[in-house]
Amino acid sequence: ENIHERKNEAREQVLRIVDIDETTVDPAVWGQNFPRQFDSYKRTVDISHTRFGGSEAIQKLDSDPRLRDLFDGYSFSIDYREERGHAYMLSDQRETERVTKAKQPGSCMHCHASNTVAYRTAGLKAGAAGTLADALTSVNGKAQLFAGFAEICAMPFDEATKLVSHPVSCIDCHDPESMRLRVTKPAFMEGIASLARSPQALPHFPSIERWRAGSRKADYDPNAEASRQEMRSLVCGQCHVEYYFAPPKKRVTYPWANGLGMDAAEAYYDEVGWTDWKHAQSGAPALKAQHPEFEMWSQGIHARSGVACADCHMPYVREGAVKVSDHHVQSPLLNVSRSCEVCHRYPEEEILARVDTIQKRTSKLLESAEKATVSLIRAIAKASEAGATDEALKIPRDLQRKAQWRMDYVAAENSMGFHAPQETARILAEAIDYARQGEIAVLRNP
Amino acid sequence: ENIHERKNEAREQVLRIVDIDETTVDPAVWGQNFPRQFDSYKRTVDISHTRFGGSEAIQKLDSDPRLRDLFDGYSFSIDYREERGHAYMLSDQRETERVTKAKQPGSCMHCHASNTVAYRTAGLKAGAAGTLADALTSVNGKAQLFAGFAEICAMPFDEATKLVSHPVSCIDCHDPESMRLRVTKPAFMEGIASLARSPQALPHFPSIERWRAGSRKADYDPNAEASRQEMRSLVCGQCHVEYYFAPPKKRVTYPWANGLGMDAAEAYYDEVGWTDWKHAQSGAPALKAQHPEFEMWSQGIHARSGVACADCHMPYVREGAVKVSDHHVQSPLLNVSRSCEVCHRYPEEEILARVDTIQKRTSKLLESAEKATVSLIRAIAKASEAGATDEALKIPRDLQRKAQWRMDYVAAENSMGFHAPQETARILAEAIDYARQGEIAVLRNP
Amino acid sequence: MQTPSRTLGYAVVVLGIALGVFVGVSAHTFVVAKGTSYLSDDPTACVNCHVMREQYDGWQKAAHHAHANCNDCHTPHDFVRKYLTKVDHGWRHSKGFTLNDFHEPIRITAKDLLDVRENCIRCHTDLVSHIASPRADSDFEDTPNCVQCHADVGHGPAR
Ligand SMILES: [Ca+2]
Ligand SMILES: [Ca+2]
Numbered sequence A, B: 001e002n003i004h005e006r007k008n009e010a011r012e013q014v015l016r017i018v019d020i021d022e023t024t025v026d027p028a029v030w031g032q033n034f035p036r037q038f039d040s041y042k043r044t045v046d047i048s049h050t051r052f053g054g055s056e057a058i059q060k061l062d063s064d065p066r067l068r069d070l071f072d073g074y075s076f077s078i079d080y081r082e083e084r085g086h087a088y089m090l091s092d093q094r095e096t097e098r099v100t101k102a103k104q105p106g107s108c109m110h111c112h113a114s115n116t117v118a119y120r121t122a123g124l125k126a127g128a129a130g131t132l133a134d135a136l137t138s139v140n141g142k143a144q145l146f147a148g149f150a151e152i153c154a155m156p157f158d159e160a161t162k163l164v165s166h167p168v169s170c171i172d173c174h175d176p177e178s179m180r181l182r183v184t185k186p187a188f189m190e191g192i193a194s195l196a197r198s199p200q201a202l203p204h205f206p207s208i209e210r211w212r213a214g215s216r217k218a219d220y221d222p223n224a225e226a227s228r229q230e231m232r233s234l235v236c237g238q239c240h241v242e243y244y245f246a247p248p249k250k251r252v253t254y255p256w257a258n259g260l261g262m263d264a265a266e267a268y269y270d271e272v273g274w275t276d277w278k279h280a281q282s283g284a285p286a287l288k289a290q291h292p293e294f295e296m297w298s299q300g301i302h303a304r305s306g307v308a309c310a311d312c313h314m315p316y317v318r319e320g321a322v323k324v325s326d327h328h329v330q331s332p333l334l335n336v337s338r339s340c341e342v343c344h345r346y347p348e349e350e351i352l353a354r355v356d357t358i359q360k361r362t363s364k365l366l367e368s369a370e371k372a373t374v375s376l377i378r379a380i381a382k383a384s385e386a387g388a389t390d391e392a393l394k395i396p397r398d399l400q401r402k403a404q405w406r407m408d409y410v411a412a413e414n415s416m417g418f419h420a421p422q423e424t425a426r427i428l429a430e431a432i433d434y435a436r437q438g439e440i441a442v443l444r445n446p
Numbered sequence C: 001m002q003t004p005s006r007t008l009g010y011a012v013v014v015l016g017i018a019l020g021v022f023v024g025v026s027a028h029t030f031v032v033a034k035g036t037s038y039l040s041d042d043p044t045a046c047v048n049c050h051v052m053r054e055q056y057d058g059w060q061k062a063a064h065h066a067h068a069n070c071n072d073c074h075t076p077h078d079f080v081r082k083y084l085t086k087v088d089h090g091w092r093h094s095k096g097f098t099l100n101d102f103h104e105p106i107r108i109t110a111k112d113l114l115d116v117r118e119n120c121i122r123c124h125t126d127l128v129s130h131i132a133s134p135r136a137d138s139d140f141e142d143t144p145n146c147v148q149c150h151a152d153v154g155h156g157p158a159r
Helices: A003-011 A027-033 A035-045 A066-070 A086-095 A106-111 A116-125 A139-154 A157-161 A186-196 A206-213 A228-237 A262-272 A293-298 A309-313 A348-385 A390-411 A421-444 B003-012 B027-033 B035-045 B066-070 B086-095 B106-111 B116-125 B139-154 B157-161 B186-196 B206-213 B228-237 B262-272 B293-298 B309-313 B348-385 B390-411 B421-444 C004-032 C035-039 C050-061 C070-074 C079-099 C110-123
Strands: A244-246 A251-253 A316-319 A322-325 B244-246 B251-253 B316-319 B322-325
Touching: A027 A035, A035 A086, A035 A322, A066 A348, A066 A390, A086 A157, A106 A139, A106 A157, A106 A251, A116 A139, A139 A186, A139 A251, A186 A206, A186 A228, A186 A251, A228 A293, A228 A309, A262 A390, A293 A309, A348 A390, A348 A421, A348 B421, A390 A421, A421 B348, A421 B421, B027 B035, B035 B086, B035 B322, B066 B348, B066 B390, B086 B157, B106 B139, B106 B157, B106 B251, B116 B139, B139 B186, B139 B251, B186 B206, B186 B228, B186 B251, B228 B293, B228 B309, B262 B390, B293 B309, B348 B390, B348 B421, B390 B421, C070 C079, C070 C110, C079 C110
Parallel strands: none
Antiparallel strands: A244 A251, A316 A322, B244 B251, B316 B322
């Protein structure tokens, strides 16, 4: 490419070749107007590799056999893989043995597909007012979305998955009119509203602090109130969070009423009396943590410093004179110069070494936490075989619930400690403390 | 003040009123040439306060009664205070009940006084060649220093303390000729030389990595090889480190042969078979950690980023037309605008809030680690009263040694986790793990 | 089978041509992209290259906007070295811009960082006379790297 082109590029503007609206689900259509973003978006099919991340769908149950014991009796002991690019989210969900060998609800659709249209159509079927032409943010649009959300969560998986056809797509994060970022996932909208009403300080979300200072009558609405920089994280927080399916209708729910983070979520589950499964070996009322990236990032110095998910996972790339966001969402370690060096003036090797130090410390501690938890599980199992009463095993089992929740909160978080190094280590320290105390309790009164 | 005055002031500043040389111990004399530095140096008498630091000599044994159990049988259970400004180092040492109620050696002088002249005089007495006029870095100067160091370490405290009359003074950190920074503490020179020969990677000390790449014949000598920026930390590392008095002559020794940090020091003590005291309640062969600020800083991101002790604890201060180093060495939290804000452009409250988050997480974990260790101590004591053999208690006691060392390594470090937040939490997690495992071991075979 | 010398011969010829072409191209750049801007001290001249836009915008917001222009910081101030540097920049940057082969984000070279520091001290001589030898060109280790603490003076906050 030569200079004349580059000088022209500098003046180039986006010209809209096709019209896109609230019904345009197919990213290829959007891609005609925004070829650069579409090209990188498609590259999320690439398979890559880093020490603790990357996108090879390896079986975690084989690379870390302790997980089979830890999740014994739960579907995660059947099939549990390293996650990969956005392009795979729909197929990976359909193919996992957690779905093929266990029964799952329509709730699963919430984060593995482009579903604004699917939800709204189902909502209209269920009697919501208006048409698909209504803006998603309009009263009708929202009503349709939430009605359909409730319907589809309550469906069986096989029925629900027929209603969606694309992984996360442009329309899930962008307003087709203005291209502005927006959030569209119902459970997230409900979750962030309850978070805003929580007592937890949220310095990294100024717009929530502003809302709190106001009348607090209407719910906090990110699409109306969040800054652009906040949206660069909120769109990811739609899915990269811990969740559960609230009975009776399996509504996808984020446990944020007490705040974000490990302790706040645990308190919430204890309050509503939620348990994911009864552990097969120990009989403990266990919890399963899932990808709390958004929550862990919130505890870290980057969030506090206003650094968004997109700053690292979708850095700007200069194409000629224009800068575009890299829609090949992946591990930043595969793109250090753009993801990190804009803010950190160190050579790539140095930056990788810093991350490695943080991640190795974490993985060593995680191993200790897993060992301690497995050892407690064994101790409880042994005691109950030896005839210990549920009465006598109540305390040890409750301690297992606490320990396992903490251990898993880190194991399920996908940055191996990077998003919040000290907080991650703190959580693992507590996991170890509870697990060992549980074993002591078993030994004290067998 | 108008420009002309400032310009004149600027020209006067380097003017030398008195001659200073290797025999000039009194800081007041140096102060005639460098009034600005001397004025701030004197301010280390000030008493101030922060949440976890500051300079009120409060009795730690009262604010945290667990310490009495933890150090039972050792002098630190008699008197253990919050440390304060440099101006107090000599008097505080003379007055502590660890000295007045227990026997201590001359080794104590190494870090609580200006002692280059005291050491060299003793060295000359002991027959070293040359005179005090020799440069400290000359062959004779060094020989005198090390000979006297050996002599004074072996003396009783009362005799040795008569030989010194000033707390750390200009001459301990500065070359009287050039005013360049220098290190003068014998144990540090020996320690850093052994560190250079250790296998540990030291990215924060490029001059050591350079030395390693060389012939390695002569010892690594900071005064000859370290950069100015490295010296801004090394001068502090002379004293703010973990140490022990190596038998038979009570030579102050830094356990760095395996590298800096908690694990490297523990390995060293295990190798040489060192134990500080036999725990009065449990009989465990315990270790006492002391102020490993230099080691902990080395594990943190600031060291890795080339940020020196002096950058935060002796920030530049603008005085009229010149800026000088603030010699009022103290908690940076009392001077955030200069200590932090040049590099971190956040308001003071925000910076204080960040430190507070780190320190509170640490202190909560530290409490858990102390509780776990005390609980192990109790368990061992109970078992041995019940007649358990030393044989049976060997493993629990060894685990106490490991747990207590880790717990204390953080308790004795004076930044409450700030110098290396993740590493500090990691160490406490291990402390808890070992302590609880010890208790389990006791219960398993009583 | 060719003799080494023959191959070498070809190599030289090929190289020669390549070099010729390259000089041509770059000279072309130098004109089109107003590489001559290097001869002026007008900051707007620097942004003739859009790749300088970021620093230009940063500079306009930074503390020195009112006090120093690009070349006050980025070129030495004794006549000879000043123009040598300008030629060096003009050439390297034109080359980079033409071949688009430079590291991004763009990073100041070690040599240029020394020149910059020399300029910091040139303007702030009195203030830093206690902490820095006026001979800023003296060994890098021995004079503090102003930018380690004042990273944002030229172009606003780095983070
Ligand atoms: Ca992955
Ligand atoms: Ca203190």
